[in-house]
Amino acid sequence: MPMPRPWWSVVVAAVLSLAGGLAGLAYADHGLAREAVRTGGVPVEIVRAGGGTGARPAVVVVHGYAGSGRLMRPFADTLARRGYVVLLPDLAGHGASPRRLDVPSVIDAEVAAVVAHARGLPDVDPDRVALLGHSMGAGAAVRAGAADPRVAATVAISLPGAGDVSAAGPRRLLLLVGALEPGGFRTAGREAAAGDDRRLVSVPFVEHVSVLFAPRTHREAADWLDAATGNAPAATGIAPLRRVTAGALTLLGAVSLLIAALTRGHRRGTGGPADAAAGRGRTPAAGALARPRTWLAVGLGGALGIVGGGLGSGLLPSPVAGYLAGYVAVAGGVLTAAAGWRRPRPPRWTAVLSAVAGGAAVVVPVQLGLTLMVPHGDRWWLLGALAPATAALLAGARSLAGPGWDVAVLAALGLPPAVAAVLGLAPGFLLLIAPLVAVLFGVYGLLAAAARWSGADWWHPVAAGAVMIAWPVAVALPVSVG
Structure with missing residues (x-):
């Protein structure tokens, strides 16, 4: 007995949605080259856009608790097309990492190892390596930026606490927090933003996870990093939701x-x-x-x-x-x-x-x-x-x-x-x-x-x-x- 038309309508709509989604995922990778490496035992995905000559700036993008390098790929989509070499590590206990998590001793050493790896890449300017992190990763990025004065800039999204921020570092610190996040994150952002060469931005209508995919987040981070590293991107678009x-x-x-x-x-x-x-x-x-x-x-x-x-x-x-x-x-x-x-x-x-x-x-x-x-x-x-x-x-x-x-x-x-x-x-x-x-x-x-x-x-x-x-x-x- 033939199935009723509504059933076939659901199937056709589902197939179209599936096809459109797969095509969109393929398009999201258009023009980007990906390389999987390990440095200091840390799995790292390196993302570059084609074209361009000379040494580029680089950004190490550090995920948060229960995240992964793959979760932070939208930042690579945005920043790689602006001329950056983007490194996406899987920290201990997360993603493809074989290690268990021990905060902060393990992840601090891992972030430092990835920064060192970025500086050693032949197409990276070692004096223009920056950090971007979310939540737990924001804390790790702040600590790495404070400990390493060569870090060109640090972007901390949803920083869980201001204790690792001092007058000495990190330098060129941008703090981003979702307007709908718990009050502790907003308080940490205000405390950490006190000082020179720092800025706090409250991103409207987003909470702890959706702040990662907000256009305002990507625009503020990209502009801050461009100014700090002297990057003059040929393409200035952002791709947080693609x-x-x-x-x-x-x-x-x-x-x-x-x-x-x-x-x-x-x-x-x-x-x-x-x-x-x-x-x-x-x-x-x-x-x-x-x-x-x-x-x-x-x-x-x-x-x-x-x-x-x-x-x-x-x-x-x-x-x-x-x-x-x-x-x-x-x-x-x-x-x-x-x-x-x-x-x-x-x-x-x-x-x-x-x-x-x-x-x-x-x-x-x-x-x-x-x-x-x-x-x-x-x-x-x-x-x-x-x-x-x-x-x-x-x-x-x-x-x-x-x-x-x-x-x-x-x-x-x-x-x-x-x-x-x-x-x-x-x-x-x-x-x-x-x-x-x-x-x-x-x-x-x-x-x-x-x-x-x-x-x-x-x-x-x-x-x-x-x-x-x-x-x-x-x-x-x-x-x-x-």
Whole structure:
């Protein structure tokens, strides 16, 4: 039987979005040459634009906590086309680095090694090497600039504290902070800007992550570096959103294709009962959220999850990812126990197929357009712990509240770790990554709604969601020494 036109419309739109995103990513690299090297054990990507003669200025671009050199590629897109040689390192515990993180002793030595490598490049003027860093990387850049008077200029984005800034250095310091960032970052920027040859710029309408992709950020940084290094660029454009926009189109297309695959067997009116029959053997009551048992389980799951998070933070080699793994595993177990629910055994190959498709729909576009998604070293252990824990949470919420109502349960369970982070009982970095984790859960909500609408078995979105949420979190968050 032919599928209805709306289904084909979704498929065509998804393919066009995917094609447009991939074309945009290819265009983002147009005219740029990339080289992968290692210096002092640090993986570094070196980016140059074609053409030009003589020694060029260089910029070492230092990512922040849970970032990577790939995340900072938009700065290379902007600065390389203005004539700079741009170096993008993966610091210890991040990206492709084989080392664990030890702040600041390891990363300070690594930044110094990359600066030395930049000065030794044959097409770089060693007296025109500058630094640009974000968050943790801003602190490292400031310390490196203060310790090395040869650094031509320093750009610090979202500097976490002003303690490393002194009257002696770094020289030619530009501080950028998002207007929507927590107050501590704005205070640090004001304190660090006190002195000569320094400037503080508040970038409107952005927070801790989006400040990296704001046109104002790129324009201010590029103009400051040009003035400090005497660079007279032939091209003065900026490219903060080119790569991210193309990656977002790719992500939209991939997720839309996944949703289209889930709904291929859609027959109007069958979604709710079929989903309920597959998952629980009965249709959940519309008042599932009004049952005291539901919210007692949510409260108990959140409270015990805090304890589980503390244990996971100590047992796994990433405090933040370990905390999340422990929290979601315990909270999901409490929800499942409260529901008194036993899931049927789906065909294994179908569950694996759903997990692979769901993970690929998110991981591949993020790898191409945003940050590194290839696991290295201990991140395989983190992924192995976080993926089943996330599946337990998603399945537990679904079994307790029923299809459609589980989203409210998941949203409620997001509050305890946020409160714990504010009170100092959980890693504070949870507050900064909360919007990104919420986006991943939002994509899962779309998949769950599509499966419910089409009458697909409950475990399709659970298997897909577990991988698409766990993979980016496990791979992006750094591994540490303990």
